[in-house]
Structure formats: structure tokens, C-alpha cells
Amino acid sequence: MNATISRRKWMGQMTTLIASSALIAPGLVYGSGLPASPDLIKLSGNENPYGPSPKALEAIRKTLSTGNRYPFGEAELLHNQLAKQMNxxxxxxxxGSGSSQLLQLLAHWIVLQxxxxxxxxxxxxxxxxxxxxLDGLVNEIKMSEDFQYDLDQIGERARKNPGIIYLVNPNNPTGIKTSSKALRSFCERASAHSHIIVDEAYIEYIGMQESLADMIRSNERIIIVRTFSKIYGLAGLRIGYLMAHPDTINKLKPLRIWNNDSLSIAGIAAARASLEDQNFVRESLEKNEMIRSSTIQSLRELDIQPYESNTNFIFFKIPGNKDLASLLKKHNMLVGQKKIDGENYARITIGTKEEMNTFINYITNIF
Ligand SMILES: Cc1ncc(COP(=O)(O)O)c(C=O)c1O
Structure with a gap:
């Protein structure tokens, strides 16, 4: 009898868990569960199609033979190199093992607090x-119709529910940026009552002068999260980092099982070499900008109006509310898609010139 009750209870808990896990990426079809292959054109993950840089590849090759050893010493080298570079x-x-691991650590800390x-x-x-x-409290606000942050509304809501504000700049999935001046003055005001996490995964695409990272020196409540997955082209090597006041860092550290346990020597070697390869960053930025602008031009010729993009992806409302992701998947092409207020929007990562030509060909046939 007892066993039946506890089994039933367990089944109930599992059902809740499975139902809530569907919330992980509500509505956004990443399609990134498929392994990379030459037959697959992957415009769904906002990855850099040119990475890893040649220097990173060489560093990975050199380090593989020490794969039998734990990565702690190497992680410390990366830690110090990065701190120096970020001043x-x-x-x-x-x-962290990608910035998502750090976002998870933050989520656990947030719920505990x-x-x-x-x-x-x-x-x-x-x-x-x-x-x-994790049964924590979340206040979701809608962006304006043109997908801008309503900072006054966010500030007001957080003032009434002080805790954490999470902002992404430039934003994903829209690619829209908020001016660093507006964001900076918002952070100054809102940090009177809340911690502000600024996710700068795409900051390199608008230039480091737009970053709020310098604020962590004087403001205990600013937390900056960044990644090597985008401009550095290391998405599969899983390296991210977080910058904050030492007190915040010290609160997050014990939530990890082991000090730097989740990094691999390959990822560390790649990140260290990538930091030394700013040529690769520059070239990736140039190619992204050039191909992004020709893709936008071609889309406009088809009467598709992408939003202003400040990243390595573009975002637009899909004409006729078509299920573009499914149509392109039939051609082995993956793109992001999200339903907002009943309308389908596409998020297309900027791939190579050839990939984008293929994309435009398919799109021309579809519309
Ligand atoms: C805004 C933003 N933050 C964080 C991430 C997670 O990146 P990663 O875990 O690869 O560092 C992504 C990935 O697309 C992102 O778009």
C-alpha cells in the first residue's frame, strides 16, 4: 500500500518535472540537437562559422596528450590571463563550462537567496x-512592440520586487542593442535595490566600449556574463566567464562541486590561444558584417524586413506566418524560430557566404 502511494507520488513528481522541463526554451526551435555534419547547414545556434581560430586548433592539438590529467593548473593559467586581459x-x-553553466550557478544562488x-x-x-x-520567483515583462527594453518599467517592477534583474545586450533572439549610456544609468539607479546581471554574449559584435564590465569595479551589484562561444568560435569547447565583485564571486564558488572542475584542457587551451589571436576576431567581425548586410539586402528584396541586427544573427517576422524552420529542415537547413503573440519569427545565424546564398535561394522559392 505504502509502496503504491509513494510510487504514485513519484509518478506525479516526474510528470511535473517533465512538464516543467518543456519550459527550457519555450517556443524557440534551436534544432541544434543534430550533430554537425557537412550535409547540414546550421543557422540555428548563433555560432561563428569560421572558428575555432587556427591558433586555437593548434593549441588544442598540442594539449590533447595531457588529457589524462585534471585541468586545474591550466584553468588557473586561463583565469590569470583573462583577468589581466580584462584589467x-x-x-x-x-x-565556467560555457556561460550557461554560470547562468545555472546564478540561478541556484538566486533561488537559495x-x-x-x-x-x-x-x-x-x-x-x-x-x-x-527550482520554484523561484520570476517577474516577466514584455518588451515594447519594436522589441526595446522598457527600462523604466523593469526598474519599477524590480523596485517593488527587489532581487535580480537579468538583461541581455545585445539581445537574443532579436539582435537589438540597448545604448550603453541608457543601460549604465539604469544600472546605477536599479543597483540601489537589486543585483543586475548583464549577459554580454554578443558584446564583441558591437565593440567592447559598449560593455558595462568596468562597472564591477565600483558597483557591488553588477554581474557581467560572457562567453567564448560566439566571436571566438569555441561553442563546442564550452568556456564562459563571469565578472563581479569578489563578495558575489565568493558566494557563487561554493555552488560548484569542484574548483574549475567543469573545464576541459582542450577548451582551456583553445580559449588561451584565442585571446592571443585578435586577428581572427577582427576577420570574423568583418565577414559577419559584410555577409549580414548582403543577406538583409536580399531579404528586403523579398519584402522581408529584418530588425536592426547588432549580432551574428538576424530576426524577422515570417511572412504569412509560415513554419519556416520546418520547411528549411526538409533541405537539411536549421534555423531558429519563435512564436510571439501568435506570430512566427525567424532567427537566422549568419553563416558563410555560400551558406547564406543557399539560404536566400531556399527563401526565394518559399516566398
Ligand atoms: C545571450 C546568451 N547568453 C548565453 C548563451 C550561452 O552560451 P554558452 O553557454 O555557449 O556560453 C547564449 C547562447 O546562445 C546566449 O545567446
Missing amino acids: INSDQLLL KYPVTYASPTFDILPNQVKQ
């Missing part, structure tokens, strides 16, 4: 979703 102290930095999270959608929502899954 911060090493106690203001935390490394019982902080409500205020954020505006549509955005990259794995942090608020993780908080929801």
Missing part, C-alpha cells in the same frame, strides 16, 4: 526558466 583582479572572475528575477521577453531565457524550475 580586473583575479578575485573578480569566475570561469529567495531573490525574485525580473526580466523582459523575448530574450535568452535559460536563467529565468531555471529559476522557475
